[in-house]
Amino acid sequence: MCQKWSGAPVVGWVDFPLSGLNWTQGTPKLVRTTPKTQRGFCPDCGSGLFALDDGAENICLTIGIIDQKNSLVPESHSYRGKAPKWLCVEVPGKKSGA
Numbered sequence: 001m002c003q004k005w006s007g008a009p010v011v012g013w014v015d016f017p018l019s020g021l022n023w024t025q026g027t028p029k030l031v032r033t034t035p036k037t038q039r040g041f042c043p044d045c046g047s048g049l050f051a052l053d054d055g056a057e058n059i060c061l062t063i064g065i066i067d068q069k070n071s072l073v074p075e076s077h078s079y080r081g082k083a084p085k086w087l088c089v090e091v092p093g094k095k096s097g098a
Contacts, residue, residue: 005039005048009083013062016059017057017058018052018056018057018058021059026042028043029043030052033051036053037052047064048062049065050065
């Protein structure tokens with residue numbers, strides 16, 4: 001679903017507590033993409049911003065929308081088996097295939 005939603009082979013995500021999130025510009029639009037998940041996007045340019053499961057305490061933001069994205073280092077990857085075979089997806093500091 002993330003690949004089709006984003007149009008990219010991978011999407012970087014980071015979870016934040018929903019209670020501490022404040023949008024500084026504009027209001028995202030929502031679209032329901034699964035029976036339990038909504039995706040947020042920019043109403044002006046259409047960029048994907050987040051995924052939000054019904055009843056969740058955390059919101060999953062795309063790393064690309066965060067100003068200090070280089071300060072975020074992934075500790076794991078979800079759905080590595082669904083990545084295209086030509087794409088090498090690694091976790092910094094871990095051996096390939098770990």
